[in-house]
Amino acid sequence: MSSSHCIAIALVCIAFLLGGISVSHAQLSSTFYDSTCPNVTNITRGVIENALLSDPRIGASLIRLHFHDCFVNGCDGSILLNNSDTIESEKEAARNNNSVRGFGVVDDIKTALESACPSTVSCADILAIAAEESVSLAQGPSWAVLLGRRDGTTANRTGADISLPSAVDTLDTLKMVFLAVGLNTTDLVSLSGAHTFGRARCPTFSGRLYDFNNTGSPDDTLNSTYLETLQGICPQNGNETGLANLDLTTPDTFDNNYFSNLQLENGLLQTDQELFSTTGADTIDIVNNFSSDQSAFFASFVESMLKMGNISVLTGSEGEVRLNCGRVNANASGSESFLHSSIETRDNAEYKSAI
Structure with missing residues (x-):
């Protein structure tokens, strides 16, 4: 392991020990949307089923998005944010660039949910539900996803380079990366x-x-x-x-x-x-x-x-429910406010990336 990686991991571990990163079940519930968006799971599943018809890899890609979201600043949907005047997108971090994919399917899920339940389901929750549905559709286990996450209003590209594991990490390094998020x-x-x-x-x-x-x-x-x-x-x-x-x-x-x-x-x-x-x-x-x-x-x-799905979640009045998963609400306006979180990367990188 390189000395720089050792230092980076140590800093993340210190952040965890000081309470900067936490695992919390506060205010999350499997019934969170029962009255406000009762078909949220079925709608999400339907979009994924349709995507699988042309892309058998998409299930694995969606669970990877959830993983890469939760390991950086917690499960707040920050992985979905695009570059802006105030945001450096995590998508372009070294550990994410040409690695994460599936943003277009997340867009499609968000569009369907905004049509059925406007301004209700967070992008962070979409990632959590999509991960479970992807596993279930691949003949894996099903579980009751705890919901009620709010979306973050910033991204952390530097944190993505520090907090995410690399494909060439040793076992000791992997253990430290996981310990850092509890x-x-x-x-x-x-x-x-x-x-x-x-x-x-x-x-x-x-x-x-x-x-x-x-x-x-x-x-x-x-x-x-x-x-x-x-x-x-x-x-x-x-x-x-x-x-x-x-x-x-x-x-x-x-x-x-x-x-x-x-x-x-x-x-x-x-x-x-x-x-x-x-x-x-x-x-x-x-x-x-x-x-x-x-x-x-x-x-x-x-x-x-x-x-993992409960790492440093935002709940209650924290954060927001983004109208567009790629932009914080202050920047979501006009006819495209509900569409295409990754419009600038979808065509160029979506189908060239890793898992």
């Missing part, structure tokens, strides 16, 4: 299990294929047969647009095969395989348990998603 080692393994569906671009794992950590050789924790497959997808010095399934066995199904893959050294990302191949790691027993017991994985995943 999540433990079991949460780390459970939430990593979301890599049971979706795709990743070559740059996120090609460092393992040819010259791992400047050794001149591939990562020795990568199965040799799988290595050859990945080298075919991502030739050395080739283009960066190649995609590989995060789960090589059931890439569009939410199941526990991700953990079985790790046992066979078939984890795609370095951070995936670190969970099982780090000598003496306490994560190994958790991986083994989840590999042998899908119900245990599902139960732990739901618990961890609920914890």
Whole structure:
């Protein structure tokens, strides 16, 4: 781990210990919209179902948006904000640029909800609901999402570079990143299990294929047969647009095969395989348990998603309910006020990005 990364992680940990980052269930409820927008879940699900017809990756992309939102300033929808005179968008942070996608589907959900329930459902809650529905639609577990989040009015690009994990982090670094937002080692393994569906671009794992950590050789924790497959997808010095399934066995199904893959050294990302191949790691027993017991994985995943979804939430009169997920309300006006949170990035980056 680089010294700069150590310092950055230490600062985040200090912020957590001082109370700057917290996990809170205050004022959140699974029945929050029962009287004001009773069809919020069905509307969200319908939009995602339609998106899946043309983009089987979108479910994994939506849960990733929720993850990247919650790890930076809490679950406040800040990941959705565009650049403005006063906001530096988190979308362009190094850990997000060409990595997060799905903004157009969030726009479509917001448009549908504004039509049914104007000025009611926050963008932060849309991300939480969309994450659950995406997992459920991929044959994973369902759960009652706690709702009532309000949207933040600013973004934190620097925080995104500090607070989000990298695909090349060591296990110790991953643990610190999760601890900084109040999540433990079991949460780390459970939430990593979301890599049971979706795709990743070559740059996120090609460092393992040819010259791992400047050794001149591939990562020795990568199965040799799988290595050859990945080298075919991502030739050395080739283009960066190649995609590989995060789960090589059931890439569009939410199941526990991700953990079985790790046992066979078939984890795609370095951070995936670190969970099982780090000598003496306490994560190994958790991986083994989840590999042998899908119900245990599902139960732990739901618990961890609920914890993550409650990181530093804004409730009550805090923040706002954005009319447009890409702009704070002071800047949301005119005929496009309900539409296209990512209008300047949707065409250019939406379908080139990672997971």
